[in-house]
Structure formats: structure tokens, C-alpha cells
Amino acid sequence: MRELTVVWMTCVVDGHEHAVTEDRAAAGVELGLGTYDAACRRTVAPQAMTAAPGPRCPACWRQLGAWLATPRRTGRWRRWLRRAVGGRR
Ligand SMILES: [Zn+2]
Numbered sequence: 001m002r003e004l005t006v007v008w009m010t011c012v013v014d015g016h017e018h019a020v021t022e023d024r025a026a027a028g029v030e031l032g033l034g035t036y037d038a039a040c041r042r043t044v045a046p047q048a049m050t051a052a053p054g055p056r057c058p059a060c061w062r063q064l065g066a067w068l069a070t071p072r073r074t075g076r077w078r079r080w081l082r083r084a085v086g087g088r089r
Pocket residue numbers: 017018019038039040041042057058059060
């Protein structure tokens with residue numbers, strides 16, 4: 001089973017904690033919009049880190065399980081991030 005690193009972020013809009021992969025979290029920081037694409041495809045506007053987390057999003061849990069059960073993806077986000085930061089391909 002491959003490793004998948006996620007950050008859980010509670011969204012101020014729906015109050016749920018969503019899974020954001022490290023690639024998508026880095027892409028969100030790079031874009032500087034203050035929003036992040038969650039595993040469930042929701043755009044998350046994170047609440048303050050000092051606030052208590054909300055309940056975890058069931059759609060994110062399902063998506064994470066599906067990703068871990070399938071062969072390694074093509075790494076579209078990883079390739080995009082490498083290009084965005086000017087790293088090696
Ligand atoms: Zn979610």
C-alpha cells in the first residue's frame with residue numbers, strides 16, 4: 001500500500017473537516033487564494049487553526065479509501081507543483 005499524506009482542514013462554510021493531500025495543500029499555498037481542494041472535490045476555506053475541528057467529511061474518507069485501494073495515480077498535482085516551483089521534472 002502506498003503512502004498518502006493528507007492535512008485535515010475544517011471548512012468555515014460547512015463546518016466539516018476535509019482531507020487535503022499534501023500536493024493540493026502546497027498548490028493552495030502557491031496560488032495564495034486561501035482555499036484548498038479537498039479529496040471530496042469541495043473547495044475548503046479553512047477556519048482558524050486554534051478552533052476545534054468539525055466532524056470529518058464522509059465523502060473525503062470514501063475518496064481516500066478509493067485512492068489507497070487503486071494503483072498509484074499519475075501524479076498530476078505533483079507534476080503541476082514541480083513546474084510551479086521550477087523544480088526538476
Ligand atoms: Zn470532504
